[in-house]
Amino acid sequence: MSYKNFPMVPRVIFGRGSFNQLNDILEPKRLNSKAPFIFLVDDVFKGNAWLTSRVPLSYDDRIIFISANEEPKTSQVDALVEDIILTTKERPSGIIGIGGGTLLDLAKAVAIMLTNEGEAKDYQGWDLVKNEAIYHVGIPTISGTGAEVSRTTVLTGPEKKLGINSDYTPFDQVVLDSELTKDVPKAQWFYTGMDCFIHCVESLEGSYLNAFSQSYGEKAYDLCKEIFLNGTLDETEAQEKLMMASWHGGMSIAYSQVGIAHAMSYGLAYLLGTKHGIGNCIVFDHLEEFYPEGVKLFKEMKEKHNISLPQGLCANLTDADFNILVNIAYGLEPLWENALGKNWKTIMTPGKLISLYKKM
Numbered sequence: 180m181s182y183k184n185f186p187m188v189p190r191v192i193f194g195r196g197s198f199n200q201l202n203d204i205l206e207p208k209r210l211n212s213k214a215p216f217i218f219l220v221d222d223v224f225k226g227n228a229w230l231t232s233r234v235p236l237s238y239d240d241r242i243i244f245i246s247a248n249e250e251p252k253t254s255q256v257d258a259l260v261e262d263i264i265l266t267t268k269e270r271p272s273g274i275i276g277i278g279g280g281t282l283l284d285l286a287k288a289v290a291i292m293l294t295n296e297g298e299a300k301d302y303q304g305w306d307l308v309k310n311e312a313i314y315h316v317g318i319p320t321i322s323g324t325g326a327e328v329s330r331t332t333v334l335t336g337p338e339k340k341l342g343i344n345s346d347y348t349p350f351d352q353v354v355l356d357s358e359l360t361k362d363v364p365k366a367q368w369f370y371t372g373m374d375c376f377i378h379c380v381e382s383l384e385g386s387y388l389n390a391f392s393q394s395y396g397e398k399a400y401d402l403c404k405e406i407f408l409n410g411t412l413d414e415t416e417a418q419e420k421l422m423m424a425s426w427h428g429g430m431s432i433a434y435s436q437v438g439i440a441h442a443m444s445y446g447l448a449y450l451l452g453t454k455h456g457i458g459n460c461i462v463f464d465h466l467e468e469f470y471p472e473g474v475k476l477f478k479e480m481k482e483k484h485n486i487s488l489p490q491g492l493c494a495n496l497t498d499a500d501f502n503i504l505v506n507i508a509y510g511l512e513p514l515w516e517n518a519l520g521k522n523w524k525t526i527m528t529p530g531k532l533i534s535l536y537k538k539m
């Protein structure tokens with residue numbers, strides 16, 4: 180047995196208001212006055228002086244606002260990298276992503292593609308990146324995906340939705356300031372938070388589970404119950420705890436895998452553009468056969484927070500569409516093996532998979 184030797188985020192600052200220390204964190208990392216810091220910021224913060232006035236800009240540093248309405252694409256990463264190369268005098272000192280999973284993944288991918296030749300799609304897969312990325316920093320403004328700790332950046336390419344999984348992907352620095360999450364709309368708070376809960380269920384119920392993953396997964400699972408079910412926390416506490424649940428949920432899957440909800444929601448994302456958080460919720464809602472306890476709790480949380488999920492997503496799909504869904508989901512073999520064991524194909528036949536999609 181050969182064990183994987185994973186990198187972790189080497190530096191993290193945690194605390195309400197810690198975003199104010201960004202200048203102190205970045206300045207020692209500036210290579211020279213011609214090598215700027217590039218801030219990739221969710222465009223939901225455009226015109227929001229509370230946040231943008233605290234982004235420390237000097238010399239040629241600049242902010243690029245990016246919409247999170249669609250999940251990141253390989254072509255988008257390539258275009259950003261080209262723009263940065265053309266408009267900077269020297270290779271940047273660093274890339275700083277400020278936003279949710281979408282912006283965090285873009286920042287990781289851009290940092291990698293600034294030092295690696297070719298196109299982002301060439302690196303979708305496992306351990307294909309050759310050169311170390313430039314210095315990159317992740318600052319989440321919504322909690323749940325675990326993208327701030329993970330070793331992947333999930334991108335939709337011309338042929339597949341798949342991460343760039345590599346030792347160079349994790350951030351060099353993460354800033355966890357829960358105050359940045361204070362204005363997240365309620366439904367989105369639930370969907371992205373449930374991404375974390377589903378990470379925990381899929382990791383804890385999976386065949387790849389080990390003590391490393393379990394210790395993180397159980398902590399995040401308990402935090403999610405406290406946040407989404409018990410309802411005794413004040414807002415600040417709940418925001419801080421969800422930030423740490425996201426972190427632990429991400430750490431839990433680092434050494435195991437996710438499962439059925441993720442495999443199926445990748446299909447929905449690829450075919451219909453359904454976003455990760457809500458897509459996972461739509462799928463997970465129908466997986467009581469596989470995750471009875473997790474789905475029961477999920478339904479309680481959904482009810483407690485008055486969340487109604489879209490219905491009939493797959494109602495008008497053609498046979499060709501269902502084939503695409505099956506192909507994308509089936510391609511994620513480790514997720515199925517983790518969920519159902521080595522003989523997963525005898526349990527999750529294409530017919531069974533389609534019958535599940537038809538419920539959604």
Ligand code: NAD
Nearest residue numbers: 223250279280281320321324326329331333362363371455
């Ligand atoms: P997101 O980044 O797509 O953002 C969701 C919505 O919330 C957007 O409309 C955004 O503008 C808004 N938003 C974010 N912060 C806000 C704030 N503070 N105030 C108001 N609005 C705010 O959502 P997400 O669920 O965090 O990320 C989903 C993405 O993460 C997907 O692309 C998915 O593939 C990826 N992902 C990556 C990993 C990983 O390990 N790399 C893991 C899971 C998911």
Ligand code: ZN
Nearest residue numbers: 324374378441
């Ligand atoms: Zn997820």
